[in-house]
Amino acid sequence: xxxxxxxxxxxxxxxxxxxxxxxxxxxxxxxxxxxxxxxxxxxxxxxxxxxxxxxxxxxxxxxxxxxxxxxxxxxxxxxxxxxxxxxxxxxxxxxxxxxxxxxxxxxxxxxxxxxxxxxxxxxxxxxxxxxxxxxxxxxxxxxxxxxxxxxxxxxx
Numbered sequence: 001x002x003x004x005x006x007x008x009x010x011x012x013x014x015x016x017x018x019x020x021x022x023x024x025x026x027x028x029x030x031x032x033x034x035x036x037x038x039x040x041x042x043x044x045x046x047x048x049x050x051x052x053x054x055x056x057x058x059x060x061x062x063x064x065x066x067x068x069x070x071x072x073x074x075x076x077x078x079x080x081x082x083x084x085x086x087x088x089x090x091x092x093x094x095x096x097x098x099x100x101x102x103x104x105x106x107x108x109x110x111x112x113x114x115x116x117x118x119x120x121x122x123x124x125x126x127x128x129x130x131x132x133x134x135x136x137x138x139x140x141x142x143x144x145x146x147x148x149x150x151x152x153x154x155x156x
Contacts, residue, residue, distance in 0.1 A: 045119070046070075046077045052116055053101075060104050065097035076127050083130045091131060098124050 050070060054061045072094045075082050086094075105117040 046073050046123075049073075049116055049120065052112070056108065056113065057104050060101070065093070065100055068093045069097045069101060072127060073123060076123065076130075080126075080130055083127060086131065094127075 053066065060066055068090065072083070072086070072090070075086075102117065102121070105113055105120065108114075108117075
């Protein structure tokens with residue numbers, strides 16, 4: 001009798017959970033969230049982004065800041081591991097150029113500019129993650145403890 005009662009309660013709770021269908025509400029949130037739709041600029045999309053900047057931000061695309069961004073994003077697209085060899089001066093120049101480009105992209109009113117801005121920011125986050133990743137912190141910490149030495153009777 002007790003097992004039947006527990007089985008019935010289990011079936012009822014499982015039924016309520018399945019009928020609530022949280023996956024539907026989650027997918028609606030993802031579909032309406034613009035940041036969830038952002039993609040990393042890689043596998044050819046960095047070329048499309050470059051075309052967009054050259055067409056819509058012509059004055060900015062002629063500056064040296066743009067060439068730094070283009071170089072780093074292309075390097076990321078080709079082989080993210082090569083970013084580990086980036087010099088500190090290039091990292092600093094890239095970070096400054098990112099701020100300027102974000103300002104320029106946010107001034108654009110089109111939805112396309114907004115999507116490129118989200119994609120670019122996601123790519124910058126990935127690049128920053130690679131630069132800030134410390135491979136040394138993954139090694140296990142080994143504490144060397146000295147061997148126990150029993151006190152001698154002479155010192156007592």
